Amino acid sequence: MPYSAAYGASKAMVVSLGEALWGELTPEGIKVLTLCPGPTESEAAELQGMDISQAEGLMSAEDVARTTLENIDNGPTFLSHSGYRVTMEHMMKMPRRDVLAGSARAMKVLTAPKT
Numbered sequence: 020m021p022y023s024a025a026y027g028a029s030k031a032m033v034v035s036l037g038e039a040l041w042g043e044l045t046p047e048g049i050k051v052l053t054l055c056p057g058p059t060e061s062e063a064a065e066l067q068g069m070d071i072s073q074a075e076g077l078m079s080a081e082d083v084a085r086t087t088l089e090n091i092d093n094g095p096t097f098l099s100h101s102g103y104r105v106t107m108e109h110m111m112k113m114p115r116r117d118v119l120a121g122s123a124r125a126m127k128v129l130t131a132p133k134t
Contacts, residue, residue, distance in 0.1 A: 021123035030055075034096055041095035050091050055107075056083045057100030076102050 020027025037053025044051050060077045071077065083099045090097045098104040110118045 022126040038095040052094040057103030
């Protein structure tokens with residue numbers, strides 16, 4: 020995640036931990052599902068200074084929770100937002116270097132000072 024290295028690294032650790040626990044605990048009958056929710060309505064965005072009224076495609080927290088529980092058997096990792104899921108499926112088919120380079124270009128444009 021160019022321009023979001025610490026955030027990306029922390030998310031990668033959470034996914035890796037969840038997948039390891041899924042592998043270890045599933046044979047014991049314990050369900051583990053790592054959630055990658057994508058854009059979700061919450062106070063977190065507002066606390067970060069974002070205007071969520073301008074955001075498109077946000078899922079409600081209730082919908083995220085419901086779809087996650089509906090998919091508890093579809094681990095080890097679940098992406099609750101359909102648009103996020105499609106984007107990730109597309110990116111997984113691309114060479115990693117192309118994804119990273121494209122992400123860096125997009126983030127640079129999004130974070131450029133407005134003139």
